[in-house]
Amino acid sequence: MDADLFASPRWIRLVWSMIGGAGLAVLAIARWLTPDPSGMGTHEQLGLPPCGFLYLTKLPCPTCGLTTSFAHMARLQFTPAWHAHWLGPPLFALTAVTIAVSAWACATRAPPAHIMRRLRVARAMVIIAAAALAVWMVRVAAIVLGRS
Numbered sequence: 001m002d003a004d005l006f007a008s009p010r011w012i013r014l015v016w017s018m019i020g021g022a023g024l025a026v027l028a029i030a031r032w033l034t035p036d037p038s039g040m041g042t043h044e045q046l047g048l049p050p051c052g053f054l055y056l057t058k059l060p061c062p063t064c065g066l067t068t069s070f071a072h073m074a075r076l077q078f079t080p081a082w083h084a085h086w087l088g089p090p091l092f093a094l095t096a097v098t099i100a101v102s103a104w105a106c107a108t109r110a111p112p113a114h115i116m117r118r119l120r121v122a123r124a125m126v127i128i129a130a131a132a133l134a135v136w137m138v139r140v141a142a143i144v145l146g147r148s
Contacts (some may be wrong), residue, residue, distance in 0.1 A: 016112065020102030030092070031074035033067065039084045042068040049082045059143060062136040063136045066091070086135045091128070 029046070030148065036042040044050060046067075053061035056074075069088020072081035081088050086131050 011107050012109050012111060016102045016106035016110075019112075020099050020106065023099040023102065025094075026070070027074060027099070030070035033071040035068045035071040035075075035077070035080065035084070039080075040065045040068055042071050042078075051115075059140050062132050083127055084124070087128075087132055 026121035033045050036044075039086050040054075041050065046127070051061050051064055053059070054064055063085075068082045069093050070086035072078075072084060073089055073092040078089060101115070101119070104110075105112070116134055
């Protein structure tokens with residue numbers, strides 16, 4: 001393929017529109033869902049199965065509670081969102097910021113690779129993954145120690 005195609009304003013706007021649209025869809029779905037009172041399982045309203053990891057181990061997986069947390073955040077219910085999953089509120093905020101950045105980048109025709117390098121997206125993803133692992137380990141430890 002021609003490399004100039006990916007540098008065209010039309011292509012750049014398409015990419016940013018898709019990124020912003022995906023973020024907007026996530027927040028809209030979060031608002032549409034009703035948070036499960038148990039703190040997890042809200043994703044089942046989307047036709048998804050219950051968490052297999054939770055079923056097999058009786059321990060939450062690293063993402064258990066995130067959909068519920070997002071559904072609470074979409075209603076500005078901060079405390080239940082934190083209780084459902086500690087990373088839910090920051091990831092919800094990051095999703096909202098992504099929509100704003102996408103709109104700005106689309107309007108200015110900023111190349112996606114340039115913006116992602118400038119915002120250090122790869123580093124941010126590593127930090128988010130490490131935080132998710134740490135939060136999960138704390139959650140599992142609290143459950144295991146609580147059973148003893």
